[in-house]
Amino acid sequence: MSQDAATEGDLRNTGMSLRHDREWDYELDRIVEEIEERDANRVGLQFPEGLKRRGPAVADDLRELCGDDVTFMLSGQPCYGACDLDTYLMRRTDVFVHFGHSPMKESEKIIYVPLFSNVDPFPILEEAVDELPEEEVGLVTTAQHMNRFGEMVEWLEERGFDVHTRRGDDRLTYEGQVLGCNYASADIDADQVLYVGGGKFHPLGLAMEHPEKKVLIADPVNNVVTVADTEKFMKQRYGAVHRAMDAEKWGVIFCTKIGQGRMEIAEEIIEDNDDAYLITMDEVTPDRLRNFAMDAFVNTGCPRITTDDGPQFHKPMLTPGEYRIAVGDEPLDSLSFDTFHGTW
Amino acid sequence: MSQDAATEGDLRNTGMSLRHDREWDYELDRIVEEIEERDANRVGLQFPEGLKRRGPAVADDLRELCGDDVTFMLSGQPCYGACDLDTYLMRRTDVFVHFGHSPMKESEKIIYVPLFSNVDPFPILEEAVDELPEEEVGLVTTAQHMNRFGEMVEWLEERGFDVHTRRGDDRLTYEGQVLGCNYASADIDADQVLYVGGGKFHPLGLAMEHPEKKVLIADPVNNVVTVADTEKFMKQRYGAVHRAMDAEKWGVIFCTKIGQGRMEIAEEIIEDNDDAYLITMDEVTPDRLRNFAMDAFVNTGCPRITTDDGPQFHKPMLTPGEYRIAVGDEPLDSLSFDTFHGTW
Numbered sequence: 019m020s021q022d023a024a025t026e027g028d029l030r031n032t033g034m035s036l037r038h039d040r041e042w043d044y045e046l047d048r049i050v051e052e053i054e055e056r057d058a059n060r061v062g063l064q065f066p067e068g069l070k071r072r073g074p075a076v077a078d079d080l081r082e083l084c085g086d087d088v089t090f091m092l093s094g095q096p097c098y099g100a101c102d103l104d105t106y107l108m109r110r111t112d113v114f115v116h117f118g119h120s121p122m123k124e125s126e127k128i129i130y131v132p133l134f135s136n137v138d139p140f141p142i143l144e145e146a147v148d149e150l151p152e153e154e155v156g157l158v159t160t161a162q163h164m165n166r167f168g169e170m171v172e173w174l175e176e177r178g179f180d181v182h183t184r185r186g187d188d189r190l191t192y193e194g195q196v197l198g199c200n201y202a203s204a205d206i207d208a209d210q211v212l213y214v215g216g217g218k219f220h221p222l223g224l225a226m227e228h229p230e231k232k233v234l235i236a237d238p239v240n241n242v243v244t245v246a247d248t249e250k251f252m253k254q255r256y257g258a259v260h261r262a263m264d265a266e267k268w269g270v271i272f273c274t275k276i277g278q279g280r281m282e283i284a285e286e287i288i289e290d291n292d293d294a295y296l297i298t299m300d301e302v303t304p305d306r307l308r309n310f311a312m313d314a315f316v317n318t319g320c321p322r323i324t325t326d327d328g329p330q331f332h333k334p335m336l337t338p339g340e341y342r343i344a345v346g347d348e349p350l351d352s353l354s355f356d357t358f359h360g361t362w
Numbered sequence: 363m364s365q366d367a368a369t370e371g372d373l374r375n376t377g378m379s380l381r382h383d384r385e386w387d388y389e390l391d392r393i394v395e396e397i398e399e400r401d402a403n404r405v406g407l408q409f410p411e412g413l414k415r416r417g418p419a420v421a422d423d424l425r426e427l428c429g430d431d432v433t434f435m436l437s438g439q440p441c442y443g444a445c446d447l448d449t450y451l452m453r454r455t456d457v458f459v460h461f462g463h464s465p466m467k468e469s470e471k472i473i474y475v476p477l478f479s480n481v482d483p484f485p486i487l488e489e490a491v492d493e494l495p496e497e498e499v500g501l502v503t504t505a506q507h508m509n510r511f512g513e514m515v516e517w518l519e520e521r522g523f524d525v526h527t528r529r530g531d532d533r534l535t536y537e538g539q540v541l542g543c544n545y546a547s548a549d550i551d552a553d554q555v556l557y558v559g560g561g562k563f564h565p566l567g568l569a570m571e572h573p574e575k576k577v578l579i580a581d582p583v584n585n586v587v588t589v590a591d592t593e594k595f596m597k598q599r600y601g602a603v604h605r606a607m608d609a610e611k612w613g614v615i616f617c618t619k620i621g622q623g624r625m626e627i628a629e630e631i632i633e634d635n636d637d638a639y640l641i642t643m644d645e646v647t648p649d650r651l652r653n654f655a656m657d658a659f660v661n662t663g664c665p666r667i668t669t670d671d672g673p674q675f676h677k678p679m680l681t682p683g684e685y686r687i688a689v690g691d692e693p694l695d696s697l698s699f700d701t702f703h704g705t706w
Contacts, residue, residue: 062642070653074611074639087631094615094643094650106618107642142405267418271438274450285433295418298406298451299438306438309414 036316042069042133044076049115050083064093064104066118069133076117096301098320099197100130100278101358112185120161120191122277132191134165139238140173140215146212146236146243147177148303156182156211156231158196158224159201163238167194170214182206187359196220198322201227212236213246221246223322226355242306251325255340255353262334262344266312268294269307273319275300277348277362280318282336287316291345304331316341321356371541386413386477388420393459394427396473397445402456408437408448410462413477420461427682440645442664443541444474445621445702464535466503466621467705477644478509483558483582484517490556490580490587491521500526500555500575502540502547502568507559507582511538514558539562542666543702545571556580557590565590567666570699595669599684599697606678609657612638617663619644619705624662627682635689660685665700667678 028245061080065073070092077090091111093104100119106126108114120132144265157174159167174181185193186202193204196213201224204211210232213221216239225233225246233246268291272284288294294316299306302323307315315335317324324337337356342348397405405424409417414436421434435455437448444463452458452471463477501518503511515538518525529537530546538547540557545568548555554576557565560583569590577590612635616628627668632638638660643650646667651659659679661668672679681700686692 067653071655074656077639089640090617091630091640091642092654094641094646094654096650104642106644217367272435293423296433296435297438298435298448300450302438306440309411310418310436310438311415354584361626 020082020343025270041136042072043132043136044117044133046076046079046083046221049080049113049131050327051130053080053084053088053113054115059087060089060091060111060113062091062093062104062107062111062114064095064097064114064116065106066097066099069118080185098157099199101275101320101362102275103128103277107275118161120164120195122189122191132161132164134237135162135239137163137238139163139166139170139236142236142238142243143173143214146234147174148209149234149243149245150179150212152208152210153178154180154182154208154210156204156206156208157214158183158201158211158218159214161191161195164192164195167192174212178209182208188282189359189361196224197358198223199356200319201357202359204228204231210234214238216240218244218246219322219326221354222251223325226251226325227357247284254329255325256350258328258334258336259340259344259350259353262314262336262341265291265312265334265344267312267314268341269297269310269312270294270305270317270318271302271307271315271316272296272298273300273302275319278319278358279362280338280358284316284318287338287341307335308332314344321358324356367699377401377457377506380424385480386416387480388423388461388477389475390420390423390427393424393457393473393475396692397424397428397432397457400457403431404433404435404455406435406437406448406451406455406458408439408441408451408458408460410441410443413462419544427541443543443621445543445664445706447472447621449620462505464508464539466533466535469671476505476508479506479583481507481582483507483510483514483580484539485515486580486582486585486587489519490578491518491523492580493587493589494523494554494556496528496552496554497553498524498554499523500528500548500550500552501558502527502538502545502555503558504560504564505535507537508536508539511536518556533703533705540568541702542567543700545666545701546703548572548575554578558582560584562590563666566592566595567669567699570595570669571701598673599669600694602672602680603684603688604686606658606680609678609688610637611656611658612685613641613651613654613656613659614638615646615651615659615661615663616640616642617644617646617661618642619663622663622702623706624682624702628660628662631682631685651679652676652695658688668700 056168075091093107095104100122113129115129117131118133121130171181183194184203184206189200212234214236221233221235225248235244270287288296314333317335326336328335417436439448439450446464459473459584461475462477465474515525527538528547528550535546556578558580565577565579569592579588614628614631632640658677661679665681668679668681
């Protein structure tokens with residue numbers, strides 16, 4: 019990554035090797051075109067956590083391509099989704115490029131670069147199909163593999179599967195796409211769903227949201243096929259609800275991130291409960307909540323902080339639905355995964 | 363703090379005991395008056411870190427005093443000064459109450475409650491005067507003790523001192539007030555300055571900014587008299603500058619907090635240095651900077667993060683002035699404390 023200091027000027031046609039990595043398609047040409055078209059001077063670049071360290075090299079290449087009149091500013095804010103735009107940087111730049119996620123809501127100002135992966139999904143699909151006993155199968159993936167989604171459907175159909183796909187709701191950009199907080203694309207008429215993508219974050223959410231379905235993970239990044247197992251998570255959820263049943267003072271968290279606000283739900287809780295306090299913040303972290311002497315918390319922001327990071331907090335943290343169980347408004351068997359709908 | 367559940371209605375004249383602690387003056391009457399005058403429905407409350415846990419009890423008392431039509435929202439954002447307003451909460455509430463700091467800039471929307479202390483400064487002043495060999499003395503304190511400042515001046519004059527005080531610049535509200543980043547009130551014609559207040563945070567900054575003066579600390583909270591000693595800090599600063607001299611890639615931090623932005627300084631650095639990258643963020647933390655593969659950082663935000671928290675970061679972090687030394691633009695002996703002037 020650290021090459022010789024770049025020479026100046028427009029090098030688009032010189033064949034000079036650019037600095038950025040080749041694992042992901044940063045769509046530099048499209049970005050440069052938009053910058054030129056809008057005559058932009060200040061350009062904001064926001065990367066998700068895992069790719070922040072690639073940011074400077076991408077900025078280097080864009081500087082080479084755009085010349086000295088354009089200032090690039092890297093967002094140093096944590097970022098975990100298209101729900102999580104750096105609105106400060108967005109307001110203060112002419113063009114704002116958000117990498118790694120597909121549009122949750124289109125805007126003139128924002129260029130979304132979903133970062134399509136160059137990984138080949140078919141070798142791992144070859145292994146996965148042996149684990150799909152039925153003909154009917156749902157297919158879902160993340161923004162990173164959307165560039166191959168049509169091919170994957172065809173490939174499965176060629177092998178005799180009846181592939182069910184669905185666009186989901188307006189929080190999702192593409193047919194077959196899932197987010198950590200939204201699995202509406204898996205509301206399909208099949209008992210098995212094939213998830214293609216890296217890691218277990220998305221398929222675990224999918225399996226929690228659709229406990230009646232078998233969720234098969236075909237992971238082309240780590241080259242493994244597994245079945246999503248939510249047992250540990252579900253035990254943790256029931257444990258948190260039980261511990262919160264004794265709580266007197268409740269902190270009700272309203273998340274100020276652009277795509278994570280559910281004020282109506284938060285206000286409903288504090289209106290009904292005199293011992294509930296509305297607390298607003300962007301990053302919901304153990305350190306920040308430790309400042310408040312509460313017995314339990316309800317998180318109306320990102321449900322994955324509640325389910326995945328829950329055990330790291332010093333007091334039980336529940337989803338709004340779990341809160342209603344803990345205070346006795348709903349029965350224990352109504353416990354379900356908290357999903358997030360709509361944009362902002 | 364946890365008393366019986368509050369009964370409803372306006373209890374202002376019932377003599378009911380309120381829930382908040384009595385250490386600080388929260389000026390509830392003034393807040394209630396402003397809420398009523400503005401017919402406010404949504405009220406934001408922001409406390410500094412050390413007092414966040416008092417927030418819910420203060421909210422309880424305000425709820426009692428204002429009735430059910432007013433919704434109180436507690437800011438869960440970190441807060442370290444009047445430079446650090448929760449602008450999100452401010453924009454979304456009718457009245458925004460900022461506790462613990464005096465106004466950096468007045469605004470219709472904001473009620474500043476400096477939280478005057480009820481501690482008596484005179485017993486410790488009695489001890490401190492023995493350590494002041496000269497007649498000429500500067501006197502400074504923090505917002506918390508401003509309610510006694512006039513008395514302190516008189517008290518010292520009665521004992522034969524020639525007391526020098528100064529308003530400082532427009533970042534400061536009161537004569538004799540210091541901030542962690544601004545000691546303009548100590549630009550006075552005396553070789554010794556008496557600081558009255560809790561802790562060493564302010565007097566250490568004062569001593570770094572005015573290395574030629576003796577800074578005597580009279581701490582009425584911990585009941586000690588000491589002389590500010592900056593040796594450890596100064597060694598750390600020289601060490602950081604030396605380690606950064608080999609840096610190739612620089613991250614230049616622009617802090618997005620309302621009173622901590624110095625964009626001109628940040629842009630000047632990146633314009634002059636092709637290996638410098640502008641990074642924007644609100645909280646400047648070791649975790650956030652670890653995401654960027656830089657050799658060193660320049661922090662144009664709060665200077666106290668650089669000097670006090672510097673050793674916690676994985677790479678050297680310098681003030682803008684220290685950066686100029688590290689890159690060879692200024693001599694090593696120009697090293698000085700980074701102060702912050704103006705408002706926003």
